[in-house]
Amino acid sequence: MNARLSSDTRMARSWFQPTPDSLWNRFREKPRLRVASLFNLVWTVYVFGDLVFAQKLNPHWWLATLMAFPAFLAIYAISYIRPIRQAPWFAAAVALLAYSIMGINASGGACFMIYACAIMGFEGSPKRCYTGMGFVIGGFALAGTFIYTWPPSILATISFIALSVGSINVIYRFNAQRDAELKLSHDEVRRLAAMAERERIGRDLHDLLGHTLSLITLKLELSRRLIDRDTDAARREMEEAESVARHALAEVRSAVTGIRATGLAGELASARLLLNASMVQFDYVSNLPELPERLEAGLALILREAVTNIHRHARASSAEARVEVKGGELTLCIADNGSGGVSAEGNGICGMRERVRALGGTLAFESERGKGTRVRIVVPLTAADRRLAPTTEPGTLGLETRPTS
Structure with missing residues (x-):
């Protein structure tokens, strides 16, 4: 029993830890985007808009709001820490929450529907994202028209805002993806350029030092053989080897200077x-x-x-x-x-x-x-x-x- 409870506890903890492919981990190197994702919750103030705009509150307004609002916050947080491919499911959950509360808390239902479209833009192709937003907005419009008899102008305004917010997320995500691909292409160009430069340097050094070192080796071998028979000739060979080595050193220094210098x-x-x-x-x-x-x-x-x-x-x-x-x-x-x-x-x-x-x-x-x-x-x-x-x-x-x- 204790082992099973421990396993369940670990599973519950892992559920609330950001996964490697979560949106939260994608923002790991961009702390400002993490702050922005938290700042976006400021718009949830409209969940309580009926307190200002509604002439009369539904008798169950407080109960429904105090149940729905924590549920929304939990879904919103989970949508950031779970795999990004699951975002449409979390958007659907927020949309269902909006449908269920819009008859009791009109501003809360509209607010949750806008957030549902925003979450729908987190993942997938533009066609898939806009299809999901269409279902969310369509369901909201049908419920508002035939169940709650909302004015068409209100439904159209809220639907336009929701579509705009979702579109911003889609555009931002694809711009970020394009920038990432551009960075990868730049890195690949630099890698290929560095590889070509290394190959060029290797060829230059081989051409520069191969013949010179062979000549130095030959002269030193010759001087070793002549040192017992003809000291003067051996000295001349060693002096020539020294001269060739100094010349090679000057050429290597010149080549290295050219390599280090940036045009x-x-x-x-x-x-x-x-x-x-x-x-x-x-x-x-x-x-x-x-x-x-x-x-x-x-x-x-x-x-x-x-x-x-x-x-x-x-x-x-x-x-x-x-x-x-x-x-x-x-x-x-x-x-x-x-x-x-x-x-x-x-x-x-x-x-x-x-x-x-x-x-x-x-x-x-x-x-x-x-x-x-x-x-x-x-x-x-x-x-x-x-x-x-x-x-x-x-x-x-x-x-x-x-x-x-």
């Missing part, structure tokens, strides 16, 4: 991917000039920091980047139309200033409240730099920055 064009493409995923329209120049190696990596890191700040803090809807090479200066300008109003420079801006200072340039930072933020970097070019980056007229390489109002 400005590649960083601009990554910035667009990041900001567009955050619903920020990002425009940038695509026909960049050939930049000196000393500027390429530094400007790419500065751009990355600026774009990260836009993504995290700006609350912008659009942003853009402009690159100009004019005379003896290279200008990089990043602007957004976000909230602005940044008075104190944090670690991000300070880090950007240090990088610009290391390049010998200057950074101007403007952030007026309500008018977005603008970062302008100017780096002087040396004679060697100007040979690589030809002079261009303003606007031919970049986008003209729009007012960030």
Whole structure:
């Protein structure tokens, strides 16, 4: 007997624990959505609307309401912690609760019917969701018309509200699903790009070191054989092996530097991917000039920091980047139309200033409240730099920055 009671207790506890495929667990990494799901219960205040709007309460109003309201709260909570595929059944239970109470508590019945349509939008294809909402609203309209003789205008208004709330859940869910699929595709693209880069690095290192190491091995073997017979020849072979090794080391360092350095064009493409995923329209120049190696990596890191700040803090809807090479200066300008109003420079801006200072340039930072933020970097070019980056007229390489109002 005790064993069976213990088993029943465990089963009851497991019923009230969120399952892995529940809506509550889907919001595990989005605490704000969990808070929103609880905040949505604020609309249950309309269950008690008859206390304000009804001229006379049904004699059984309090009894019916005090029985139905806790039942609804329990069904609503269970719909979030049980498998999401069971949502239509919980919606049907709430709809039955609405039908049973609407003759006694009119506002409570209407409120429960709206919640039933909202829960119906939790799961399934749009066709399935709208079919379920149609049955819920149809049953409510039939009961209100032929059993309780409600006015058609009231039924139409409540039905429209219920359909709108259910549609919002359907649209939101499919937008979230689309965003998740987009994120997966981005992750797959990055994975394939990383794999291709690893294969390229492997091929480059093999081509770079394979012949060189074979040559060093051959010369060392030859010097070992000559060391007892011809010391001078053995020394020459070892010196040549040392020279080849030093040359190989320089080539490896150059290759690694090239691997570590991020091109400005590649960083601009990554910035667009990041900001567009955050619903920020990002425009940038695509026909960049050939930049000196000393500027390429530094400007790419500065751009990355600026774009990260836009993504995290700006609350912008659009942003853009402009690159100009004019005379003896290279200008990089990043602007957004976000909230602005940044008075104190944090670690991000300070880090950007240090990088610009290391390049010998200057950074101007403007952030007026309500008018977005603008970062302008100017780096002087040396004679060697100007040979690589030809002079261009303003606007031919970049986008003209729009007012960030």
